[in-house]
Amino acid sequence: MPLPLMILVCLCCLPALASGESTCFTANCHRAIMELKHLHAPVRDENCLACHVRITTTHPILVGNGKSFGLVAEGAKLCEKCHDALGRKRVVHGPVREGKCLACHRAHGASGEQLLDVGDDQTSFCLGCHDPASFKGQFMHGPVATGECTKCHNPHESSEPGLLPAKGRDLCLRCHADFAKAMAAATVVHPPVSERPCTSCHTPHSSPAAHILKKKMPDLCTDCHEQVARKLSEATVQHKPLQSKESCGSCHSPHFSTTKGLLPNTEQEVCLGCHGSDSLGSPPLSNLKKELASKKDLHAPVKNGTCDSCHDPHGSPYGKILKGPYPAQFYAPYKEGDYDFCLSCHDKSMLKFPETTIYTKFRNGNRNLHYVHVVHKRKGRTCRACHEPHAGDGLKLIGKNGPRFGDWRIPIRHTMTPTGGSCAPGCHRKFDYDREKAVDYLKDQKK
Ligand code: HEC
Ligand code: HEC
Ligand code: HEC
Ligand code: HEC
Ligand code: HEC
Ligand code: HEC
Ligand code: HEC
Ligand code: HEC
Ligand code: HEC
Ligand code: HEC
Ligand code: HEC
Ligand code: HEC
Ligand code: HEC
Numbered sequence: 375m376p377l378p379l380m381i382l383v384c385l386c387c388l389p390a391l392a393s394g395e396s397t398c399f400t401a402n403c404h405r406a407i408m409e410l411k412h413l414h415a416p417v418r419d420e421n422c423l424a425c426h427v428r429i430t431t432t433h434p435i436l437v438g439n440g441k442s443f444g445l446v447a448e449g450a451k452l453c454e455k456c457h458d459a460l461g462r463k464r465v466v467h468g469p470v471r472e473g474k475c476l477a478c479h480r481a482h483g484a485s486g487e488q489l490l491d492v493g494d495d496q497t498s499f500c501l502g503c504h505d506p507a508s509f510k511g512q513f514m515h516g517p518v519a520t521g522e523c524t525k526c527h528n529p530h531e532s533s534e535p536g537l538l539p540a541k542g543r544d545l546c547l548r549c550h551a552d553f554a555k556a557m558a559a560a561t562v563v564h565p566p567v568s569e570r571p572c573t574s575c576h577t578p579h580s581s582p583a584a585h586i587l588k589k590k591m592p593d594l595c596t597d598c599h600e601q602v603a604r605k606l607s608e609a610t611v612q613h614k615p616l617q618s619k620e621s622c623g624s625c626h627s628p629h630f631s632t633t634k635g636l637l638p639n640t641e642q643e644v645c646l647g648c649h650g651s652d653s654l655g656s657p658p659l660s661n662l663k664k665e666l667a668s669k670k671d672l673h674a675p676v677k678n679g680t681c682d683s684c685h686d687p688h689g690s691p692y693g694k695i696l697k698g699p700y701p702a703q704f705y706a707p708y709k710e711g712d713y714d715f716c717l718s719c720h721d722k723s724m725l726k727f728p729e730t731t732i733y734t735k736f737r738n739g740n741r742n743l744h745y746v747h748v749v750h751k752r753k754g755r756t757c758r759a760c761h762e763p764h765a766g767d768g769l770k771l772i773g774k775n776g777p778r779f780g781d782w783r784i785p786i787r788h789t790m791t792p793t794g795g796s797c798a799p800g801c802h803r804k805f806d807y808d809r810e811k812a813v814d815y816l817k818d819q820k821k
Contacts, residue, residue: 398422410483416456417482425452425481449473463531469503470530477503478529495521511580517549518579526578542571553629560630566598567629575628584619591621595628602688609689614655615648616689624648625687645681662764669765669773675719676764684715684763701756704779708754716757725749738794739812759801760786776800 399408399420407417416424430442445452450460450473460470469477478499479489486492492499497509500523509518517525526545527537538545547554557563566574575594576586583590589597596603606616615624622628625644626636637644648654650663666672675683685695693702698715706712713725723733725748729740736743747755761771768774769790776784776799784800791808798804806813 407482410480411485412487412489413483414481414489424455450475460530464533465535465537466531467529467537496523497521508577508579511577511582511586513582513584513586514580515578515586542573546572557630561632562634562636563630564628564636591619591623592616595622605686605688605690608691609695610691611693611695612689613687613695640679641681642676642679645687666765669762669767671766671769671771673762673764673766673771704756704759704777705753706756707752708749713748713757735809736807737809738807738815739809741812743807759784760788 397420398404407413416422425446426443427446428442429444433442447455450470453475460466469475480491481489483489484491490499501509526539528539529537532538534541536542540548557567573588575588577588579586581587583594587594592606596606606612616622618624627638628636630636631638633640635641639647646663646666649659650661652658652661652664654661666676681687684697686697687695689695690697692699692715694700696715698718699712700715701712708725717724721733723730724742724744726745727733728742728745728749730737730742730745731740734742734744747759748757758777760777762773763771765771766773768786768788770788772786772788774785776786779800782800786800787798787804789796793810794806794808794813796804796806805815
């Protein structure tokens with residue numbers, strides 16, 4: 375609002391001027407200025423002529439077009455008579471660039487400090503010129519909710535983009551000091567957190583997504599992690615926590631951690647944090663925490679502290695989010711490839727030959743008893759008929775309670791000798807097996 379010439383018309387001042395008073399403030403003259411709550415220093419000092427200059431001989435003017443005072447300078451030049459000039463930094467606020475100091479400030483005084491008609495909440499003041507869209511999200515950033523825009527923006531100018539008073543990340547860490555401390559102590563920092571501004575994931579003002587995230591989970595993460603995105607969209611067996619609100623955050627820390635993989639804890643502790651319950655899912659999945667604590671003989675990959683050697687935590691095309699094919703039933707007609715999950719770590723020839731001397735110790739003489747049990751066109755016994763996947767309380771991961779068979783658990787009653795062993799399961803009569811001196815089952819039966 376450029377105001378080249380001032381119109382100072384004030385009939386009520388006549389008596390004061392006539393009586394020779396030199397002040398502009400009297401009970402009747404320019405009282406509105408005097409009544410402002412916070413006065414500009416030169417106004418308080420009644421130094422009106424620091425800014426105004428008389429352009430007519432009479433004041434106040436009774437006739438004519440009413441111009442008796444002008445300004446000593448226009449726009450920002452006026453202010454620069456006493457204040458340092460603004461506009462030298464790399465980024466200058468629009469109205470400052472145009473010298474419109476009075477778009478924000480009141481020349482004489484104002485209801486608020488800094489010659490602004492603004493209280494503690496600057497929202498409506500700034501949004502008088504700015505699009506309110508980015509301030510309307512359901513989730514508000516603390517200082518935005520209280521309208522403290524100038525905590526993060528310099529109203530005049532800055533060497534940083536966005537009129538920020540510091541580099542983006544430094545600005546955030548000024549207030550988020552606990553976060554800065556924890557990040558400095560972390561051994562693994564997520565690259566976008568260490569190398570990019572925090573605003574690559576967060577909005578500074580508000581967002582429809584919780585934690586003022588730019589996007590809801592998991593899209594926020596899968597935008598960069600395409601491989602995981604592909605897995606998510608292709609997985610026929612999905613892992614429930616990925617579909618939850620926290621999604622990726624139910625296992626990963628988004629910022630930093632002390633372990634690789636950005637897990638807040640060891641991998642097993644993360645998994646057992648949920649899989650240590652008797653009521654997870656319906657029907658409930660087994661309580662792995664209890665199982666691992668109560669059984670002494672752990673399957674080597676479990677003993678080594680992993681779960682993801684066998685399960686893909688992000689989802690998989692195979693049952694129980696396993697990393698390879700493994701029949702889901704107790705009995706399964708045998709097809710080659712069906713056991714590739716187990717055979718990705720175990721001898722691939724285990725189920726190939728009816729006779730073998732090397733591929734398994736589960737033999738009677740050379741007769742491959744794994745082959746006998748598993749490789750059956752109609753009713754192959756899957757590995758779970760005899761072995762536990764995670765931990766056993768007998769030898770060779772054979773559980774004392776035996777596998778589930780409907781409501782029943784089939785006891786296996788397996789024993790071992792240096793050259794073989796025996797089973798007396800709920801499936802058939804007791805059989806011994808011996809790798810060196812094969813047991814003759816027919817003869818055995820005739821006895
Ligand atoms: C720091 C500079 C400055 C000082 C000091 C100053 N003025 Fe002003 N004054 C302005 C500016 C700039 C305008 C026009 C812009 C506006 O609308 O506020 C103005 C406008 C006015 C107006 C006309 C518009 C209005 O607000 O009614 C009057 C009357 C006025 N001044 C009186 C005074 C008196 C009386 C004093 C001394 C007590 C004074 N001014 C001191 C800068 C100043
Ligand atoms: C005649 C000298 C003079 C002119 C011209 C002048 N100012 Fe000031 N201004 C001062 C003084 C003196 C102070 C008090 C500084 C202090 O307290 O350190 C001040 C303080 C301020 C403050 C801080 C207010 C507060 O409450 O502390 C603002 C904002 C300001 N001026 C804006 C302006 C603007 C905008 C203009 C131009 C329209 C302007 N000034 C013109 C002398 C002037
Ligand atoms: C977009 C609004 C806006 C414009 C335009 C603006 N200011 Fe300010 N100014 C502010 C705000 C807000 C503050 C208070 C800053 C704070 O609280 O941190 C302020 C503070 C000031 C101060 C006192 C504190 C300081 O930074 O020294 C002066 C002096 C000042 N402005 C002068 C000017 C001058 C001169 C112009 C024109 C060249 C101008 N302002 C234009 C919003 C504005
Ligand atoms: C916690 C710090 C913070 C607070 C508080 C804050 N902002 Fe921002 N604002 C930012 C950051 C960071 C940017 C992004 C700057 C960039 O482009 O890199 C930004 C950008 C902006 C922009 C540029 C356009 C846009 O939306 O990207 C405007 C305008 C803006 N803020 C106005 C405001 C207003 C008005 C308020 C108060 C209601 C406010 N800001 C409060 C940090 C903040
Ligand atoms: C009088 C109108 C006006 C007011 C009041 C105003 N702004 Fe602005 N603001 C502008 C204009 C004009 C631009 C420049 C837009 C452009 O360049 O596209 C701008 C730009 C910005 C930018 C972006 C700077 C950049 O280059 O990235 C930020 C941030 C901003 N304003 C914050 C604020 C804040 C915070 C307040 C309140 C303290 C505020 N504005 C008050 C007019 C205003
Ligand atoms: C002026 C201080 C200040 C600055 C600067 C600041 N914040 Fe905040 N931030 C807060 C406060 C206060 C809260 C609310 C704390 C609480 O509720 O526990 C908060 C909360 C947050 C939250 C949590 C929101 C939620 O709902 O869980 C995030 C995320 C956040 N800030 C990110 C940032 C980012 C990114 C920046 C830099 C662009 C930043 N902050 C700069 C003060 C600040
Ligand atoms: C890779 C994306 C990403 C980046 C980059 C990022 N954050 Fe976050 N942030 C998140 C997610 C996701 C959450 C949600 C809470 C959770 O899952 O723990 C969050 C939550 C927060 C919270 C609130 C909860 C808490 O942990 O206290 C704060 C504060 C926060 N972030 C600050 C920051 C700051 C400061 C930066 C920059 C140094 C930053 N964030 C960078 C993704 C990110
Ligand atoms: C801006 C891109 C970006 C976003 C967004 C992002 N990341 Fe990352 N992330 C990376 C980069 C770059 C790496 C390091 C290279 C790599 O291992 O792929 C990484 C690595 C990781 C790692 C592996 C660390 C390791 O030790 O191998 C995990 C886990 C991870 N991110 C999870 C997340 C989660 C969860 C989110 C969402 C909260 C997320 N990321 C969002 C870019 C991103
Ligand atoms: C159920 C827990 C869990 C959830 C939920 C989860 N992850 Fe993971 N993620 C893991 C584990 C465990 C690892 C392996 C960590 C290691 O390297 O030791 C991992 C590894 C990663 C890696 C690095 C290796 C790789 O596979 O590329 C990335 C990147 C990753 N996750 C991203 C994500 C993203 C993105 C989401 C959300 C879509 C997500 N994760 C959800 C548990 C989880
Ligand atoms: C945040 C909790 C949570 C975490 C952490 C978690 N899970 Fe799960 N998991 C679940 C839920 C919920 C289900 C589905 C239960 C149901 O509805 O049947 C599930 C199901 C499973 C299943 C069975 C899948 C199926 O299709 O039957 C496996 C296997 C599994 N999780 C392994 C893991 C592994 C390995 C980890 C660690 C990398 C892990 N989980 C971490 C919550 C979690
Ligand atoms: C050596 C491979 C392997 C490792 C390592 C492994 N699992 Fe499994 N897990 C399996 C197999 C195989 C099944 C399917 C068992 C079945 O269907 O009979 C399974 C099933 C599950 C189930 C579903 C149980 C149910 O009641 O249906 C959960 C939950 C599970 N695992 C969690 C874990 C967790 C947690 C870890 C890490 C502590 C882990 N697994 C490590 C192979 C493994
Ligand atoms: C990620 C690799 C891996 C997968 C997958 C895996 N195992 Fe193992 N398993 C091992 C390792 C390593 C050992 C210990 C070395 C050995 O005996 O070969 C082991 C040992 C065994 C043992 C002998 C235990 C003992 O006490 O000597 C049995 C039985 C077994 N696994 C069965 C299975 C079955 C059944 C599956 C499929 C459901 C399977 N494994 C899948 C890695 C794996
Ligand atoms: C009918 C019960 C039974 C079934 C079904 C069974 N196993 Fe075994 N398995 C055994 C017995 C008994 C041993 C111990 C042999 C010995 O050392 O005396 C054994 C041993 C093993 C060993 C240790 C190495 C070896 O071959 O001696 C592995 C590995 C193994 N089994 C994997 C599997 C896999 C994979 C499946 C499913 C494809 C499977 N088993 C199915 C009973 C069974």
